[in-house]
Amino acid sequence: MATATQTQTGVINLQEERRQPQSMTRIVVRRFFAHRMAVFGLILLVLIVLYVTVGAAFFSEDYANKTNVRSKFEAPGAEFPFGTDSVGRDVMARTIYGGQISLAIGVVAMSISVTLGTLVGLAAGYFGGLVDAILMRLVEAILTIPLLILLLLLSRALMEISSATTVILGREISVTVVVIVIIIGLTSWMGLSRIVRSMVLSLKEQEFVVAAHSMGAGKARIIFGHILPNCIAPILVSATLEVGVAIVIEAALSFLGFGVMPPTATWGNILNGARQSIDDLWWLWVAPGALIMATVLAINFIGDGLRDAFDPRSIK
Amino acid sequence: MGKYIIQRVLQAVPLVFIITLLVFILMKISGDPLGYLAQDPRVTERDRLVLRAKYGLDDPLAMQFVYWVFGDKGLERQVDIEKDGEIDFTVVGERNGIIRGDFGESIRFRKPVTEVIGQFLPNTLLLGTTAFVVTIILSLVIGVFAALRQYTLTDNIITAGTFITYSMPVFLLALILVQIFSIQFRRWGLPSLPVSGMYDPRGDQSVDELVRHMILPVASLALINIAGWSRYIRSTMLEVINSDYIRTARAKGISERRVIFLHALKNASLPLVTLIGLNLPFILSGAVITETIFSWPGMGYMYINALDQFDASLVVAFVLMIAVAVVVFQLLTDVVYAWLDPRIRYD
Numbered sequence: 001m002a003t004a005t006q007t008q009t010g011v012i013n014l015q016e017e018r019r020q021p022q023s024m025t026r027i028v029v030r031r032f033f034a035h036r037m038a039v040f041g042l043i044l045l046v047l048i049v050l051y052v053t054v055g056a057a058f059f060s061e062d063y064a065n066k067t068n069v070r071s072k073f074e075a076p077g078a079e080f081p082f083g084t085d086s087v088g089r090d091v092m093a094r095t096i097y098g099g100q101i102s103l104a105i106g107v108v109a110m111s112i113s114v115t116l117g118t119l120v121g122l123a124a125g126y127f128g129g130l131v132d133a134i135l136m137r138l139v140e141a142i143l144t145i146p147l148l149i150l151l152l153l154l155s156r157a158l159m160e161i162s163s164a165t166t167v168i169l170g171r172e173i174s175v176t177v178v179v180i181v182i183i184i185g186l187t188s189w190m191g192l193s194r195i196v197r198s199m200v201l202s203l204k205e206q207e208f209v210v211a212a213h214s215m216g217a218g219k220a221r222i223i224f225g226h227i228l229p230n231c232i233a234p235i236l237v238s239a240t241l242e243v244g245v246a247i248v249i250e251a252a253l254s255f256l257g258f259g260v261m262p263p264t265a266t267w268g269n270i271l272n273g274a275r276q277s278i279d280d281l282w283w284l285w286v287a288p289g290a291l292i293m294a295t296v297l298a299i300n301f302i303g304d305g306l307r308d309a310f311d312p313r314s315i316k
Numbered sequence: 317m318g319k320y321i322i323q324r325v326l327q328a329v330p331l332v333f334i335i336t337l338l339v340f341i342l343m344k345i346s347g348d349p350l351g352y353l354a355q356d357p358r359v360t361e362r363d364r365l366v367l368r369a370k371y372g373l374d375d376p377l378a379m380q381f382v383y384w385v386f387g388d389k390g391l392e393r394q395v396d397i398e399k400d401g402e403i404d405f406t407v408v409g410e411r412n413g414i415i416r417g418d419f420g421e422s423i424r425f426r427k428p429v430t431e432v433i434g435q436f437l438p439n440t441l442l443l444g445t446t447a448f449v450v451t452i453i454l455s456l457v458i459g460v461f462a463a464l465r466q467y468t469l470t471d472n473i474i475t476a477g478t479f480i481t482y483s484m485p486v487f488l489l490a491l492i493l494v495q496i497f498s499i500q501f502r503r504w505g506l507p508s509l510p511v512s513g514m515y516d517p518r519g520d521q522s523v524d525e526l527v528r529h530m531i532l533p534v535a536s537l538a539l540i541n542i543a544g545w546s547r548y549i550r551s552t553m554l555e556v557i558n559s560d561y562i563r564t565a566r567a568k569g570i571s572e573r574r575v576i577f578l579h580a581l582k583n584a585s586l587p588l589v590t591l592i593g594l595n596l597p598f599i600l601s602g603a604v605i606t607e608t609i610f611s612w613p614g615m616g617y618m619y620i621n622a623l624d625q626f627d628a629s630l631v632v633a634f635v636l637m638i639a640v641a642v643v644v645f646q647l648l649t650d651v652v653y654a655w656l657d658p659r660i661r662y663d
Contacts, residue, residue, distance in 0.1 A: 141334040144642040145635055146601050149619065153631060156623045157346035248485045252605060255487050256620060274491060282495055289488040297483040 031309035038305020044298035048291065052099035055092075061171065064093035065263040076283050083283035085273045095287050098265035101173070102247050103295070105181050105266065109246035112185025114192060114239045118231070121196025122223055126204060136197070139190045147187060148252060154183045155258040165264070174264035180253060184246050192238045199231045233310035237303055244299035251292050267292045320654060324647050335639045336414075339632055340381050349373070349628045362397065369393040369407040387413030419633035424625050429633045432618070437600070439514065440614030443607070444599030446530060447537035452592065455542045459549025460581065466554060474546070481543035490536040490609045497532060512611045533610040537603055548591065549584065556584045586657055593649025597641035601634075 032038055067087040074084040082091035124135040164175045203209060212226050253259035254268025267288040274285035350367055368374055372383050388409030397404045412418035419429040462474045494511050501508035510529050515521045557580055565575045602616030622630040
């Protein structure tokens, strides 16, 4: 009896659900959580964030930056789970504080590049003509220079090799962090601007935009109120992936010695220590390397999941 | 077709101009090109002013750009050291301009930049081309193999493998390879691979030695690219295999091998042309990270050292050369694609 009722309620609910229109956000969230790899990526990312935040409760930042020549190059053991580096700093403590900086660089650089990419794409697509021609030639021109080569040049141009520090959110951080964030943000918006532009080109001819225009809506209102909300899917997907790209690029720059300077740690500049020694000092790069890879893998999975969740062709 | 080529060339001209302007701006914000003189006590104020005049560093920015591109040969610049209105000496410009291939002199190597690049370029081409060929062959094999076994265990394993390598930064992969094939192999008494340079400084410069030195850098470069490329080939191959003409070919009783390798692969390799064409110029730029890790004396290695030593003219020539190569290869790719694909009509 009970089973029968349940089945019946189930059927009714299902039909009601089918009748009730669902909001876009709800559909996307439901589909995202149905994507196994995306959920795996999300869990992995949460674990990494927990590692760099909860871990900070066990070590102070001063401890992470403190050098002690007597305990240099110690292999992982009871006292130092991840060993120590060339000046005796605890690698585990450094991956925790370095992780905070690496993740923060990823997020802030992404915000800069997504804002720029969206604005350029909207302007080029909506205004067309000369504005479009100039902006798109600029995009093409920047894309002809390989990203790493451009960033190395900018980094060298803008950065004095110095140990200057500045205080951000109550923490003393090397100024090079700020420089790196800005140059990564300024050099990675081109892909998104092309995507947004092409979407705007088709959106601006559609009835709802024409209607808004004929009702006297201003340019700003049409662009930000009517066109932008319809571009949100590709913007969110590339914002997600951009965090991973920015983290890898920061790591590559720091690894080559053109990135964030000590004492501030990042996953990249911990790896830089491994570059200078050919000896068997695997613990210098295994932990930060694995963390970078896990983060990027998690972000790529989440990005893939978001892309599928937003894709209208994959309605389930 | 001819009209299309002319049209594409004309489109490339403003692009090259913008790139040149961008590189010029980058050069200007990189600071004073004569900054290195300040550390040299033998250089007097007079020498410094002569050099500033020689390179036209006090000209208006727009004119500096024009002289940099077209040269300032024979142009006289008057220098007034005390700023008293009295001309102390005149300096004659000597540059031919980058448009004639004159990128100036490298301050570190003390010879023309083009010569320095000519010295490093062959090493990069050797490493880059080998890695490129290995990448294409292996990703074709893996991509086609995975496509023919879609959603089987093998395909899933390949997918997982490519996803992991795809997320792996190249420096991490290189460090792992060094750890395994150099450090651990030596410890286990196995023949270990060298990790630095092109030849052993104590050994002979034989081809054998060169190949041994190339294995690890080529492997790191190729493995990273294979991940992305094989995914791409798998998806284009899947698209082709599921199309009607393949079904027709199978229905006609053509052997499966012939269907796959003749009918399917031919069409699936069209997008590959674009991929190859657009990636070829990046061989020139060298692999900065890989060359640095393995101390391979190529373009990327040269670039990092030039940046370290503020060798501005070398840096600028390198960046501009790659950018122009990218434009040229984009053009060539478009033309080759139009020629290969009969569905594309440009007139």
